[in-house]
Amino acid sequence: MTDIVYGRYVALGDSQTEGVGDGDDTAGLRGFADRLAEQLAALNSEFLYANLAVRGRLAGQVRALQLDAALALKPDVATVVAGVNDLLRPKFDADEVAGHLDAMFAALTAQGARVATVTFPDITRIVPLAKPLGGRVVALNAGIREAARRHGVCLAETNVHEVVTDARLWCADRLHASPLGHERIAASLAQALALPGSGDAWTRPLPPAVGPAGGWGAELRWAGGFLGPWLGRRLRGRSSGDGRVAKRPELLPVL
Numbered sequence: 001m002t003d004i005v006y007g008r009y010v011a012l013g014d015s016q017t018e019g020v021g022d023g024d025d026t027a028g029l030r031g032f033a034d035r036l037a038e039q040l041a042a043l044n045s046e047f048l049y050a051n052l053a054v055r056g057r058l059a060g061q062v063r064a065l066q067l068d069a070a071l072a073l074k075p076d077v078a079t080v081v082a083g084v085n086d087l088l089r090p091k092f093d094a095d096e097v098a099g100h101l102d103a104m105f106a107a108l109t110a111q112g113a114r115v116a117t118v119t120f121p122d123i124t125r126i127v128p129l130a131k132p133l134g135g136r137v138v139a140l141n142a143g144i145r146e147a148a149r150r151h152g153v154c155l156a157e158t159n160v161h162e163v164v165t166d167a168r169l170w171c172a173d174r175l176h177a178s179p180l181g182h183e184r185i186a187a188s189l190a191q192a193l194a195l196p197g198s199g200d201a202w203t204r205p206l207p208p209a210v211g212p213a214g215g216w217g218a219e220l221r222w223a224g225g226f227l228g229p230w231l232g233r234r235l236r237g238r239s240s241g242d243g244r245v246a247k248r249p250e251l252l253p254v255l
Contacts, residue, residue, distance in 0.1 A: 008076050008077070010251070014062065016031070019031020019034060036079065039197075056085060071108070118188060161203045163184070163202075163204065
């Protein structure tokens with residue numbers, strides 16, 4: 001475990017980092033970044049945390065709209081989690097996405113921040129209808145691994161553990177982590193950063209599920225309830241992040 005005590009954490013990313021799926025817009029979102037910040041705050045009474053993430057952002061938008069603001073906050077630890085929104089677009093380019101991540105890793109580490117990120121699960125095991133996207137996940141994760149290796153970024157290899165595709169770790173839309181999923185992501189990043197008290201418990205399977213499997217009927221209901229509206233926004237050139245700003249743009253104590 002590390003003996004480093006972090007004082008300034010900045011989170012960059014999209015909806016997962018914003019916390020979608022863990023709480024709501026009325027009561028407030030929590031999410032893995034808030035959960036990780038709570039762990040870091042327990043180690044330092046003067047700890048400060050900012051979250052610049054906005055849902056719907058592509059990796060290039062995270063770089064363009066969040067990186068400079070993050071650097072201005074001079075974090076000593078940062079998380080960068082982006083790329084899934086790109087993966088879902090028709091013209092996905094794994095090298096382009098990896099290039100944006102590489103640039104963010106380079107800038108943050110050059111300034112002295114300890115950076116952590118994650119690989120992504122096999123989406124086809126969460127959404128069977130997304131089978132054509134399987135190769136994209138492999139390519140994206142390969143790019144993340146190479147960029148992380150190049151810049152000494154702490155990498156949580158969530159992709160290699162079967163539990164990350166357990167339906168109970170995902171919301172009904174199957175695109176955002178559930179509260180339990182966010183808890184596991186935070187734990188994976190804590191282990192990657194070698195925080196005191198962290199470990200590999202997040203990799204362990206959940207107890208056997210009780211109840212019938214969803215089947216293709218559930219797949220069709222999901223397609224109608226979530227995939228259809230998502231595609232509709234894309235066709236209209238809209239994003240779930242339109243008009244939104246970062247929920248925590250300044251470094252503040254964790255309450």
